[in-house]
Amino acid sequence: MTAYHPLTEAEAVDIARSLDNLFSPGTELTCNEIGDGNLNLVFHVTEPATGKSVILKQALPYAKVVGESWPLSLDRARIESEALIVQGRLAPGLVPEVYLYNPDLALTVMEDLSDHTIMRKGLIERIVYPRFADDISTFLANTLFFTSDLGMNQQEKKLQLKSFINPDLCKITEDLIFCDPYRDADTNSFEESIRDEAEALWSDGALHLEVALLREKFLTSTEALLHGDLHTGSIFARPDSTKVIDPEFAYYGPMGFDIGAVIANLLLSFAAQEHWSGDEAARKEYRTFLTGAVQGVWSGFESKFRALWNEHGSDPMLQRAPGFQDLYMKRLLQDTAGFAGAKMVRRIVGLAHVADIDTIPDAAVRERTQRLALAIGKTLIKRGRQTESIEQIVDIAVSET
Ligand code: ADP
Ligand code: MG
Ligand code: MG
Numbered sequence: 078m079t080a081y082h083p084l085t086e087a088e089a090v091d092i093a094r095s096l097d098n099l100f101s102p103g104t105e106l107t108c109n110e111i112g113d114g115n116l117n118l119v120f121h122v123t124e125p126a127t128g129k130s131v132i133l134k135q136a137l138p139y140a141k142v143v144g145e146s147w148p149l150s151l152d153r154a155r156i157e158s159e160a161l162i163v164q165g166r167l168a169p170g171l172v173p174e175v176y177l178y179n180p181d182l183a184l185t186v187m188e189d190l191s192d193h194t195i196m197r198k199g200l201i202e203r204i205v206y207p208r209f210a211d212d213i214s215t216f217l218a219n220t221l222f223f224t225s226d227l228g229m230n231q232q233e234k235k236l237q238l239k240s241f242i243n244p245d246l247c248k249i250t251e252d253l254i255f256c257d258p259y260r261d262a263d264t265n266s267f268e269e270s271i272r273d274e275a276e277a278l279w280s281d282g283a284l285h286l287e288v289a290l291l292r293e294k295f296l297t298s299t300e301a302l303l304h305g306d307l308h309t310g311s312i313f314a315r316p317d318s319t320k321v322i323d324p325e326f327a328y329y330g331p332m333g334f335d336i337g338a339v340i341a342n343l344l345l346s347f348a349a350q351e352h353w354s355g356d357e358a359a360r361k362e363y364r365t366f367l368t369g370a371v372q373g374v375w376s377g378f379e380s381k382f383r384a385l386w387n388e389h390g391s392d393p394m395l396q397r398a399p400g401f402q403d404l405y406m407k408r409l410l411q412d413t414a415g416f417a418g419a420k421m422v423r424r425i426v427g428l429a430h431v432a433d434i435d436t437i438p439d440a441a442v443r444e445r446t447q448r449l450a451l452a453i454g455k456t457l458i459k460r461g462r463q464t465e466s467i468e469q470i471v472d473i474a475v476s477e478t
């Protein structure tokens with residue numbers, strides 16, 4: 078069973094059984110494949126007698142999206158398991174524990190988090206997550222600071238960067254987020270009812286300049302080890318707990334891309350409340366939770382990141398040059414705004430959409446939601462470089478409603 082091949086459920090059970098100290102010897106195990114099957118297989122193996130369980134995630138050598146198929150490096154399974162281990166060390170308790178990585182099978186065996194809910198689903202159900210902003214800002218501050226030139230040995234950082242070269246997955250982001258939505262690309266996918274909006278994106282020179290600057294930053298910046306795909310489908314949440322999964326897009330890139338991904342997905346849910354909140358009062362209440370979370374994610378990140386910098390920073394110039402930290406934090410906020418906008422736009426007109434919006438049954442409400450999300454996204458991109466405070470980002474969302 079060593080040469081690479083997609084595992085069967087029976088093989089997944091055999092591998093789970095061979096783990097030390099997990100399941101009782103000779104016990105019955107059951108297995109379900111629960112992934113969406115586009116890029117990866119995800120096996121959930123349980124021992125009914127005790128309720129113990131484990132997750133096996135195996136990378137497939139191709140990506141399969143809307144009938145198309147293209148090859149994709151299996152090395153991303155190594156990157157995912159190594160990123161989970163780095164993140165688990167820097168942000169304890171906020172990612173699943175990795176039990177085993179098998180390079181031949183491109184397989185990671187990890188802690189089962191089925192007692193949590195995928196946050197996108199929770200947001201659709203209008204669940205309030207009081208811990209979310211604090212937990213995710215800790216995750217962001219710790220993982221980004223301690224993998225950057227501010228918080229880790231700068232020679233070791235250059236060596237670590239080499240283990241996280243992720244060209245195939247970066248190319249997906251470069252194409253689908255920073256290029257295709259802004260031209261008449263085959264990969265685009267949008268409803269005819271908003272064709273006017275999509276075509277406007279293709280000819281908006283001022284927007285293209287900002288997207289080009291974001292794209293250049295994504296291509297060239299090596300600020301920190303990013304998660305790389307930090308949308309609400311990569312977050313498992315409970316009111317009392319938050320866990321981040323699925324860092325297969327991890328690479329050294331600009332910090333604002335991760336922070337912006339979180340904020341974009343909160344704002345997509347904000348837009349989607351056109352449907353999911355039953356009336357004006359409910360809509361106002363849940364949107365207040367979401368904008369509070371946007372604010373809390375940034376302000377938590379900023380204060381924790383500054384505190385880590387003040388306590389652990391050791392660079393002889395960056396540490397003491399007057400005003401440098403303030404300039405740095407302002408630039409991160411501006412990057413965050415721009416990347417958040419780009420993440421929103423691609424979810425409306427690009428290849429992969431979000432369930433928060435696509436599952437709205439009424440076509441007119443869906444269209445209104447898509448136009449709202451696009452308006453917020455475009456404004457975030459255009460005003461990104463002028464952003465001075467997180468309140469301005471929230472104001473953009475609120476004033477588009
Ligand atoms: P992909 O990269 O294919 O999106 P994910 O890592 O996001 O794969 O996993 C796909 C789905 O599998 C998740 O949405 C979740 O339902 C399930 N899953 C993944 N990891 C775990 C885990 N550690 N515990 C429980 N379920 C998981
Ligand atoms: Mg998936
Ligand atoms: Mg995923």
Ligand code: MG
Binds near residue numbers: 116306323325
């Ligand atoms: Mg993934």
